[in-house]
Amino acid sequence: MTTGKINVSVENIFPLIKKFLYSDHEIFLRELISNGTDATLKLKHLISIGDAKVEYGNPTIEVKIDKEGKKLHIIDQGLGMTSEEVEKYINQIAFSGAEEFLEKYKDSAKDSGIIGHFGLGFYSAFMVAEKVELITKSFKDEPAAHWTCDGSPEFTLVASDKTTRGTEIILHIAEDSLEFLEENRISTLLNKYNKFMPVPIKFGTKTETLPTPEDAPEDFKAEEVEVDNIINNPNPAWTKAPTELKDEDYKEFYRELYPMQFEDPLFHIHLNVDYPFNLTGILYFPKMSSDLQIQKDKIQLYQNQVYVTDNVEGIVPEFLTMLKGVIDSPDIPLNVSRSYLQADGAVKKISNYITRKVADKLKSLFTENRADFEEKWNDIKIVLEYGMLSEPKFYEKAGAFTLYPTVDGKYFTLEELKENLKETQTDKDGKLVLLYAGNKESQHSYIQTAKEKGYEVLLLDSPIISHLIQKLEADNENMTFVRVDSDHVDNLISKEEATISKLSETEQETLKTVLETLVPKPTYNVQLQAMDSHSAPFIITQPEFMRRMKEMSQSGGGGGMFGMGNMPEMYNVVVNTNSELATTILNSTDKTHQEQLVKQALDLAKLSQNLLKGEDLTAFVKRSFELVK
Structure with a gap:
């Protein structure tokens, strides 16, 4: 039996891990399953290059709940560890086995899908467990090891009678984390973080009905059997080449990503680049609403098929965050808990690549089938217009298909x-x-x-x-x-020919004076114009500059990106000097009648612009009924 102290420089490292290292305690499951995936993929790679003389088989990662014993088990069939490796990789915090493995096999392992970067994922277990056991047997012909730690820097490491290759982690769930012994809670987390992990993940069993033989009698009852419940898709669409997929495959994957989305996407863009960075993914254009905020945070970021976040700001240009889909890149730098992006030059390159790829796809769609593109225009225009405003590189290309x-x-x-x-x-x-x-x-x-x-x-x-x-x-x-x-x-x-006014200059000046005494200022500015006699007597127009500023202020929400504060209401009342009404108003000697005519005409013009509201609308309706009588 070996006893000792874990090699850490801070005595209270576990409280720090529990409180501050990870932004959300639930990701412990993602980290531990990621470790199991790494162990499995490493073994696969070693076998492929001849460094491991064992059968790979069909390994899975299993998650089991022992509610009565208050334990959660995560079991893999990967390469396992020797006692010496447990000492090295578990007791020396932040010494990442994945990092060392990649360095050792950097030429042959770069595409093996190894996930780990930090060597801290295992310790996320202590966010929810008061004690953690690790039972592991290496693929090498060496005894198994059993490591135990109660959340203090103290550990024990003894031999184990485990005979099968791989690692089992047993979490003794703490009293404040008993939610993680509920089947629904674990199932939800597996679906959220591990839905597309590259190794099959087993969680419980499910009942399946065996197929009915062709020659079965009418009263034949199909047999039901219990089978492993594999909760993930290890080979999602984005990991395949575009040539392997048909349009229906892309739609099926969209439904897999968004099971509650009942409308098919308008079209998709398959991302696939391996230089100067690695990035794969599929972006979908759904039907858009005019509410930009509702549309956001629908793209999922993965790193080697491990879910990281649905906040892809920085990687995906802002205007494309209204799309849906998946982006997967091992080259996106994350902080230690894989929860937040770090500022990095590679991120900007990725963003520029996505912008260019989307622009090229839109151009090809426009060129290949313009009629179909036109039909979809109203559903995608808000994204493209936003892109033209926010991304200079997109703006340069967008003229060809906007x-x-x-x-x-x-x-x-x-x-x-x-x-x-x-x-x-x-x-x-x-x-x-x-x-x-x-x-x-x-x-x-x-x-x-x-x-x-x-x-x-x-x-x-x-x-x-x-x-x-x-x-x-x-x-x-x-x-x-x-x-x-x-x-x-x-x-x-x-x-x-320009229309000539029937009224003399003097008559026009008199008419304007009359109107200006009756039309409310400063909201409305009176203008006279000679128009066709069939044109409306009163027309309301808006000063173009003021209207634009007001619209821009409203679309920016006052304090948003385009916010300019509240702009005043200003309109022009354009009176057709060739209308009979203009002549009647000019020649009226009854001031009350003259005022009624102007008010009624102005209200009709305001009504056509949806500017008549409240008391003014009530007064207009009452006045109109009086005129009808």
């Missing part, structure tokens, strides 16, 4: 719009004017007016479109975006 739909359901790239509209939609300064609506319903009358004049109207309705427009205009000097209800629409050069 679409601008019209209110009539046609789709154009920006270059196509420039070419198609250069002769018909320029302003007085020679700039190309791209008219757009933010809402087809509320801006219907403005859209119709523009279309009657032969203008093309785009439908740009995402919550961040104002920011993207600002960027596009900054990069295209001879182009401007103008919303159909904006005061800038008047700057478009009409192909017809």
